[in-house]
Amino acid sequence: MARLGELAMERVREVPAYRPGKAGTGSAAGKLASNEAPLGPAPGVRAALAGLGSVQRYPEQAELLERLAAHVDVRPDQLVLTNGSDELCSLIAGLFLGPGRIAVLGEPCYQIDASVSVLSGARLRRVPLREGGHDLPAMAEAAQGASVVWLPSPHNPTGVAADPRELAEFLAQVPADCAVVLDEAYRGFADPACRPGIAALLAEYPNLIVQRTLSKDWALAGLRIGYAIAAEPVADALRRVRPPFSVNSAALLAAEAALADPAWWSMSVARTRHERTVLESELDTLGVPFFPSQANFVTAELEYDTVAPALRAAGLSVRPGADLGLPGWVRISIGWAPQMALLRAVLRDALGGRTGSTEAVG
Template sequence: MQSPQSTQSNLSPLVPAYDSILELAPYQTGKPVEELTREYGISDVVKLASNENPRGCSPHVTLAVTEQLGQLSRYPDGNGYYLKQALADFNDVNADQITLGNGSDDLLDILARSFAGADDTIVYSQYAFIIYPMLAKMQGATAIEVPAHRFGHDLKAMSQAVQDSPSTKMVFIANPNNPTGTQLERKALREFVASVPSSVLVVLDEAYIEYSPESNNRALLEDFNNVVIVRTFSKAYGLAGLRVGYALSSVPVADLLNRIRQPFNVSRVALAAAAAALTDQDFIEKTRVTNDEQMRWLEKQFDALGLGFVKSHANFIMVEVKFEMEDTTAAMIHQALLEQGVIVRPLSAYGLPNWLRITVGLAEDNLRLIDTLRSILTED
């Protein structure tokens, strides 16, 4: 691996706008099924690494996608009119409060590019989504990581960090949080937003809101103009492969975001699929019920195996794989699972080397996981 200095010399005289860009490591995605098949020749793979919906997507989506196949030579509606109208009705907001994105990551990037520069500060929590510090580095901004409290956001400490840093322009909060699954109470979040200056943008990342409806903080938009709520169709709606998300904000903020975003950042297939997915809330309810049932089952199995975990309000669970034997590590367990066709997510990049993040799958997926994990842990 090249050091930042050698990378810069190779680029010379072309250098990045900010030195912090050289500190970035490429984002590590969950290992694709195809890659595992290539590496180990395993055809029967269970992927529990990327928090995808194991139920797939609504049949409404399949029909909507099929209807678009004859229009692939045409550009999409750059304004996403019909999807925005559907989202406005669903969230009880005006259409001009909505910004569409190529997944929620695209929107987080647009927000950072719109509001943070080299002289500014971005505040986020320890153990929160790894994209947040990456966005700060991309903008050359100062990043302040506030120590977590019981693996979740310490809102009082984050409020103090904002007060202590007059250059703060943005705060990122994931609720429920990825990768820990922790949840914040509405009252606590409202108090936090009220405690920070109105010039500080508070970004609530609600990628897993469908699994935790009580985490819906859309009401904050009525009282605070400095709040943006970012959501995605990649998780519960099962559209990870199409990449579509949306942001809810005040009209002035949405106007700025729509000036920055690419004109066709959401494909016509994704627009149609998302609009169709939104109409099938019965699918979302069944997804939530299945997830809750399987989450409880997994918790019991982890207890039986003597493995610690953090109570989760999303569609994944963070499990501690720590042993008295120094020669056994979470990385080794992760590798052993891979070799038997089970993909989970190691969390060393988050500073959690003894933990794995495991997506809640269907009953047969979870049984495969537990049987494989048990066999690994009980090997002589």
């Protein structure tokens, strides 16, 4: 008889273990490997957490749902709060996938999408990216007979966003009984022209599920709070399979305080977008190909082993592309200005012989 561990490994053999981004060791707090918000949350969030009172009672979500609904311009019954957006991936897989069903993903994909799909017993249809972005016509074709399409935009690990007009054309071609999961974890960093009108899309395509998180642009990664926006029947079904009280009181309190201070959000996002532009300009000068990013990171065609020692010596860390399905590339999270200045200097020294101009990939 097989031992329990062997039975467990048989189920998850195709699920790679998650490798978190490594922290830097320098005084500049140089962790540029996990797409975290360098400036942290708004002062009001810190004050709210410092004043967190008794925690003997279960969390109440109603107030945050009202505030969040107004923020994203939908009804509260179209929202589902989750313990980070990763929990939402598990809920969607549990609800719509299973043995004999099909999930469609880009290749490379956001790894949690593949992991929860495999764990559900579903079969995967992988559609290669095109110039770092989703090949939407090919994904629409792959969606025929499928149960879920996972569609992060801006995509991770490339940062490329789908064109909203092409996204609407894609949704029109997907069968109504196939869920399209539009993961907008990095929406806040995208150009306005790259942000689709979600309320209008949901009204026309009730098989759309929008996935968002407050980890990135709202700087609440350590508190784990995300949410779904969906048609009311789908949202109701997701709430029925979500564990009770999966979002804790501290996360709810911090989210309310964050949404109450949009000026901090605007400032933080603007600085990130500026530093992203400066980094892309530097990479272009050095002749390093990169994907044009709409996220808070830039993915560049650099061998990790070539640049990692120099970065490590400076106390900086970036994410190896091999961890993300992109061997031969690195993903560089956008940090605060002194970190990014140090990063650019290290890259100039490490790649001193590699000069000239190159266009961004795509």
